[in-house]
Amino acid sequence: MGEKNPQVDQFFSGVKQWKKELTRLREIVLETKLTEELKWRAPCYTDLGKNIVILGGFKAFCSLNFFKGALLKDPQGVLVRQGENTRSARIMRFTSEEEIVTLKATIKAYIREAINVEKSGEKVALDQDSEIETPDEFQKRLDDDSALRAAFEALTPGRQRAYLLHFSGAKQSKSRESRIDKCLSRIFDGKGLHDCTCGLSNRLPTCDGSHKQLKS
Structure with a gap:
């Protein structure tokens, strides 16, 4: 289990929408032993200083954003572009804690693949x-x-x-x-x-x- 960052603890103290869902995502990500940081005013998880995933909360859903999601194989078809101009990032969208629990194994598998992609040095063509x-x-x-x-x-x-x-x-x-x-x-x-x-x-x-x- 990765260590919790006090700055992220403070972030969660002020979260109102999707708090249960984002907290559950946080627990799952920390099980992969990534380093927890607060970047761009959101919980961000890194490996050896490299950004892997970041949590996000929106009006209609919360998300797990993979910085190099475009390079993941995505066998479950759960990754989507956040916008038409997005090149590298891909997100998993969630609307309930139950959905996150059900997809826990998939989430961890995708995170492990994302870590390996980052270690390989492969880059997304922008x-x-x-x-x-x-x-x-x-x-x-x-x-x-x-x-x-x-x-x-x-x-x-x-x-x-x-x-x-x-x-x-x-x-x-x-x-x-x-x-x-x-x-x-x-x-x-x-x-x-x-x-x-x-x-x-x-x-x-x-x-x-x-x-x-x-x-x-």
């Missing part, structure tokens, strides 16, 4: 989007930084598209690099290009400037 070209400067960042790639792929397709258009809109490479640098923290925080970062807007997730009045 094809460029068919409609929006990924700037070379940003593609290189994705290829060189697995954490950035994971954070970007965790965004919704619309948010991904907005960033790509924003980066591509700069005519010079230096300007594109500057735009990318300024957006990195937003991407790691799971925010879109126009999402509110202060949390005080009257029109979340976008920011309408109302935070100035709300603070006063």
Whole structure:
């Protein structure tokens, strides 16, 4: 059994939706002896510093996200793409604790395969989007930084598209690099290009400037 991380304990203390299901997933993942960390404000599990899986909670379901799920064989057909632009990650969706218990053996088998895939050094080919070209400067960042790639792929397709258009809109490479640098923290925080970062807007997730009045 892997050790529980105090930061993740604190995360779970604030979870309201899918708490039983996510707690059960946590127990199963820890049985594989992965290292538990808190990344991108969610429980993330690593092997020798490499990201393997991360837990997620959404309105309609909770999930177990495999960073290199595209490389898994998936004999049970339980892995799905989270969005149309997702290249590497694949998720298992759950809507009840009973479903998780039933699939426990499958979950652990997939995690073990994911660990072996990561150890093999195999990489997912990140094809460029068919409609929006990924700037070379940003593609290189994705290829060189697995954490950035994971954070970007965790965004919704619309948010991904907005960033790509924003980066591509700069005519010079230096300007594109500057735009990318300024957006990195937003991407790691799971925010879109126009999402509110202060949390005080009257029109979340976008920011309408109302935070100035709300603070006063």
